[in-house]
Amino acid sequence: MKRITLSLLVAASALIAVSSPAAGQGKYPERPITFVVPSAPGGTTDFTARLVTEQLAASLGQPVVVENKAGAAGNIGNQTVARAKPDGYTLLVAYSGYQVGNPHLYKKAGWDPIKDFVPVAMMTRAPQVVVTRMGLPFNTLQDLITYAKANPGKLNYASSGNGSIQHIAGEMLQQQTGVSLTHVPYKGAGPVVTDLLGGNVDLFITTPASVVSHIKAGKMKALAVTSDSRLPSLPDVQTVAEAGMPQFKLDSWFALYAPAGTPADVVQTLNQAVNKALMLPEVKKRSEESGTTTEVMTPAQLGSFTKKELDFWGQVIKKANITLD
Incomplete structure (x- = not known):
């Protein structure tokens, strides 16, 4: 009788293991990761996405594919990621003008920068x-x-x-x-x-x-x-202050976000991999030569930064009296 009971327990345990949602799941990532760029190829968002793909593929053991989804001033790409399965395989390489500007410009952008996304990692910053x-x-x-x-x-x-x-x-x-x-x-x-x-x-x-x-x-x-100092990549080009317009300063940034609900351990894995890539000398050099700088943040730091930028650009857009829709 004891043998029968023990056999039933073992069989039941095996059945539970097979039917469990976590069963058979390996360590993230198990397949290619997609970086969605909400603009056409050739811009700085696209450059930033491709800046670290090779290094991330080597670090994570899976290909990182860049997919350009331009249109509707970035809203199409952002909507794509906001509605994607929150499993860490579809990510947004966000451009600040879209991520913290569009919410103030469109009444129905189709996504929310805070509710629909989880901050993963800062990537690059650049003046204009x-x-x-x-x-x-x-x-x-x-x-x-x-x-x-x-x-x-x-x-x-x-x-x-x-x-x-x-x-x-x-x-x-x-x-x-x-x-x-x-x-x-x-x-x-x-x-x-x-x-x-x-x-x-x-x-x-x-x-x-x-x-x-x-x-x-x-x-x-x-x-x-539009920076305080001249760029190493363009040493002969004046700053706006040197040109007599010190108040004309603008800064853009490019960061990685995942759909809301993405597991914290997946976010942490991505953050560590991106930050590791950004600190590589060859990546820093390539970034600098393009006129951008790499920047490392934790997910929490990017979250706080995003909220501050959302408020700041709301004020700028209101002052500039720009409205869409």
């Missing part, structure tokens, strides 16, 4: 650089302002979409100088760069990563960078 197409009759920011005042409405400026930081930057430039510029929105920085090189748009205020190689090649002109 004011660039123009070749052939325009000015080489400095002050000359641009003088020309624009003498030719109101003649110059246009591009952005990666309505409500993007490039859009806000253009509006801020007009407010602070009194010039009149025409806004031309695109779906991401990549297409803007193509048209800027082709001479189809005049001005672009963007993060350096997407334009620094073209500036160095003499295919577009850099007038100023």
